[in-house]
Structure formats: structure tokens, C-alpha cells
Amino acid sequence: MSSSPPTRDAEAQAATGEHTTDSDSRRGVDLQQHFAGPMGNCLYVVGDRSSQQAFLVDPAFEPLELHRKATGAGYDVVGVILTHTHQDHVGGELFGMQIPGVRELLAEHPDLPVHVHEAEARRLVELTGIAEANVRVLIDEQTLRLGELDIRCIHCPGHSPGGVSFLTEGQLIAGDTLFVQGVGRVDLPGSDPDALFYSLRRLIELPPETRVFPGHRTGEDASSTIGREIRLNPYLRPKTVEQWRMMMGVF
Numbered sequence: 001m002s003s004s005p006p007t008r009d010a011e012a013q014a015a016t017g018e019h020t021t022d023s024d025s026r027r028g029v030d031l032q033q034h035f036a037g038p039m040g041n042c043l044y045v046v047g048d049r050s051s052q053q054a055f056l057v058d059p060a061f062e063p064l065e066l067h068r069k070a071t072g073a074g075y076d077v078v079g080v081i082l083t084h085t086h087q088d089h090v091g092g093e094l095f096g097m098q099i100p101g102v103r104e105l106l107a108e109h110p111d112l113p114v115h116v117h118e119a120e121a122r123r124l125v126e127l128t129g130i131a132e133a134n135v136r137v138l139i140d141e142q143t144l145r146l147g148e149l150d151i152r153c154i155h156c157p158g159h160s161p162g163g164v165s166f167l168t169e170g171q172l173i174a175g176d177t178l179f180v181q182g183v184g185r186v187d188l189p190g191s192d193p194d195a196l197f198y199s200l201r202r203l204i205e206l207p208p209e210t211r212v213f214p215g216h217r218t219g220e221d222a223s224s225t226i227g228r229e230i231r232l233n234p235y236l237r238p239k240t241v242e243q244w245r246m247m248m249g250v251f
């Protein structure tokens with residue numbers, strides 16, 4: 001799918017929730033969004049139509065179901081990419097709840113590489129207990145290859161130290177950096193409010209038609225565009241870090 005500007009239909013379709021970036025084309029990206037868990041987490045299958053290879057993104061709560069959805073759509077799952085390592089994105093214990101995630105996925109599919117930013121690679125291993133041999137470390141502006149697709153990794157610290165947004169063919173998987181008319185929390189261990197401000201400044205430099213797919217569904221609309229967020233998202237209004245700190249109540 002080319003990065004043609006979204007139409008009103010695209011925005012309306014985004015609002016309906018679980019969907020796929022529809023195209024008859026036999027090439028390009030096929031991004032499937034799924035929802036799981038009590039916090040409205042968004043899980044994704046990123047498929048390359050040409051090679052029929054796919055990555056799973058943030059496979060928590062229903063990791064094996066997500067894998068089955070990908071293979072059911074005809075894809076060969078060749079790896080996992082993580083926007084960050086909070087338990088609701090990778091699995092692990094949270095508030096006494098045991099969330100299935102990459103550990104359960106690798107128990108069934110032990111050869112899958114799991115890509116995570118270098119700042120959270122250790123945390124991933126400690127939290128989930130997966131083998132270091134499965135871990136592939138990402139850095140800022142690295143390009144991941146999926147079949148014929150290039151996936152650009154944009155380091156977005158702030159919500160967590162190793163947050164990554166993934167951009168391919170005009171589609172941005174933003175994790176907990178940017179939500180539809182919201183942003184990720186900055187009051188957690190490892191959060192850095194100023195860093196989130198600068199990460200958001202980078203994302204809003206992307207073309208306005210870039211589709212935004214968040215780490216959580218925060219309202220009726222499950223996705224947006226950079227241009228729409230610049231218009232509607234109050235957290236993107238501060239132009240300086242001082243204005244941002246004021247807004248976030250950080251002094």
C-alpha cells in the first residue's frame with residue numbers, strides 16, 4: 001500500500017476499530033490492528049504482502065491468538081518487534097495479574113527473534129525470562145527489513161527509556177508515545193517527561209498524512225493521522241519544553 005493521503009473514509013474506517021489496511025495490491029504493507037486486555041492494548045500484525053512474511057508487535061494478553069491470526073491470514077511469522085517492555089506489551093506480572101506475552105509465544109515458537117531497543121533489552125530478559133539468544137537489539141534510525149518492506153525504527157524515549165516507534169510506508173506504530181488525542185504516562189519508573197516532549201516533536205515532523213497506530217485504544221477512534229493529531233491533540237500544542245512542563249505539571 002502506498003502512502004497516499006488518507007480520505008475521510010480512511011478516518012471513518014479507523015473509527016470502527018479492528019481493521020486491516022485494505023488494498024487489493026499484492027505488494028506493500030498490510031497492518032492489522034487487534035485489541036486485547038483490560039487496558040485496551042493494541043496488538044499488531046505487520047505483514048509484507050510480497051513475501052508473505054510478518055512481524056508481531058507487542059504480543060501481550062493473547063500472544064498465541066495473535067500468531068494464529070497472522071498465520072491464518074497466510075503469513076509466515078518471522079519475528080516480534082516491541083514498542084517498549086511494559087508488562088501490558090510484552091507480558092509478565094502486573095498488579096498480581098499474570099499477563100501472557102513473549103514468554104508464552106516463544107514456548108510455542110522458540111526460534112522467533114524479539115527486537116527491542118537497547119535501553120530495555122536487559123529489562124525484557126529479566127521480566128519475561130526469555131533467552132538472550134532470542135533478543136535482537138534496536139537503535140535509533142535502524143532499518144528493519146521484512147521481506148521487501150523497510151521498517152524505520154525511531155527511538156522515542158519518555159514514557160519509557162527504550163520506546164520505539166515503527167514507520168513503514170506511511171504507517172506509524174507509535175506504542176505508548178502518541179495516542180489518539182493523548183500521550184503515554186510520564187509518571188512511571190523510567191519515565192522522562194522532557195524526553196517525551198522531544199520524542200513527540202520528532203513524530204510531528206512526519207508527513208501529516210502519516211497514519212498513527214497507538215499502543216492503546218483511548219477512545220472511539222483506534223487510529224489517527226499525524227495531521228489530525230496536530231489539530232486535535234492538546235499534548236502536541238506546547239512548542240517549548242517549558243510550556244510542556246507547565247502542561248504536564250512537571251517543575
Ligand SMILES: [Zn+2]
Nearest residue numbers: 084086159176
Ligand atoms: Zn507502557
